[in-house]
């Protein structure tokens with residue numbers, strides 16, 4: 051019997067344990083530092099768990115070498131992952147953009163089927179145990195924790211990343227793998243809120259719009275997203291912000307956003323629309339010229355941005371001023387001051403160097419019989435189920451490769 055240890059009972063660790071235990075010659079010990087398994091999974095997708103995305107492709111993944119993920123993702127496609135979950139009894143629905151959720155709309159359904167699948171004679175679960183160190187002991191590994199320890203023949207590190215610290219995101223996985231000779235790239239919070247100079251977003255706090263957002267580093271456009279944009283006290287949030295947050299987090303200083311409130315219209319078309327509004331309601335205050343198209347506080351903010359007196363009647367707006375308002379609504383500039391930290395980020399960009407692992411098996415190229423999977427590695431995905439898809443694919447590959 052080979053003794054297998056998996057550190058971390060999150061998304062990737064649980065499926066790795068299930069796959070490893072399919073080999074009756076393995077005795078699997080799954081170790082989790084929190085009181086229960088799958089804590090982060092339970093909070094994923096706002097409690098709904100967006101467990102995969104049917105439009106998964108390599109371009110949705112990032113890191114120093116995203117191609118590392120190619121084999122795992124082609125072996126464990128979203129269809130195969132859903133077959134795996136279906137065999138465990140999970141029913142799912144696919145929503146817009148290929149996002150897959152449990153039919154129950156409850157992340158707990160995903161966790162439940164995994165927990166039941168872990169109930170096998172050759173799987174042992176140790177919760178509330180934090181692995182503090184791992185040493186090489188001949189060809190084996192020796193693990194220790196407060197008040198205990200054990201040895202094993204094969205080891206999978208599935209400790210996740212440091213994002214979502216309230217839900218258990220820690221540095222442990224990076225540190226344990228570093229102690230075994232691995233290296234790590236710089237870490238950045240991703241899929242998180244963007245902080246900007248507060249004046250403009252604060253005036254529209256709580257308003258959600260559908261918008262296009264361009265990211266500029268100096269004069270160079272470095273990213274673009276489209277979707278829900280939510281204005282907050284000190285910045286912006288929403289799905290479009292999650293999509294561009296990685297580019298912002300890794301770009302350094304001098305970054306700004308340009309918000310387009312009228313994605314399907316050119317600047318001239320917006321100006322024509324404003325001219326028609328001016329003709330229709332000449333006596334209305336300028337701040338109401340966007341009413342019918344945008345929230346009143348957005349209209350007010352755009353007037354201020356274009357340096358137009360919000361209370362002056364529309365009839366007094368010149369062609370130049372209409373053009374300035376149209377420009378403001380197509381390219382409202384927000385100066386970035388940073389991104390929210392790891393605490394509120396959904397994923398860690400960066401991680402243990404993938405060049406040091408074999409993408410066909412997830413085994414270390416440095417230490418035989420050592421494997422890693424999930425977010426601890428330098429692979430992160432876009433918002434929309436791509437991160438859990440990577441956790442399942444890499445975990446199932448690691449567990450099946452032992």
Ligand SMILES: Cc1cc2nc3c(=O)[nH]c(=O)nc-3n(C[C@H](O)[C@H](O)[C@H](O)COP(=O)(O)OP(=O)(O)OC[C@H]3O[C@@H](n4cnc5c(N)ncnc54)[C@H](O)[C@@H]3O)c2cc1C
Pocket residue numbers: 057058059060061062063081082083084087088089090091093094095096099100101102179180181182208209210211213214217218219220222223395396397423424425426434435436437438439441
């Ligand atoms: C709020 C939030 C919402 C999210 N929503 C989605 C979503 O809807 N869709 C999506 O695709 N992705 C989502 N993600 C991202 C996704 O949850 C993660 O990418 C994924 O869980 C990573 O899986 P993992 O197995 O690598 O790590 P985790 O799931 O984080 O599991 C790692 C486990 O290892 C344990 N551990 C760490 N160190 C030790 C140690 N020393 N000893 C023992 N145990 C240890 C941790 O406690 C943890 O349980 C979300 C993330 C957050 C924070």
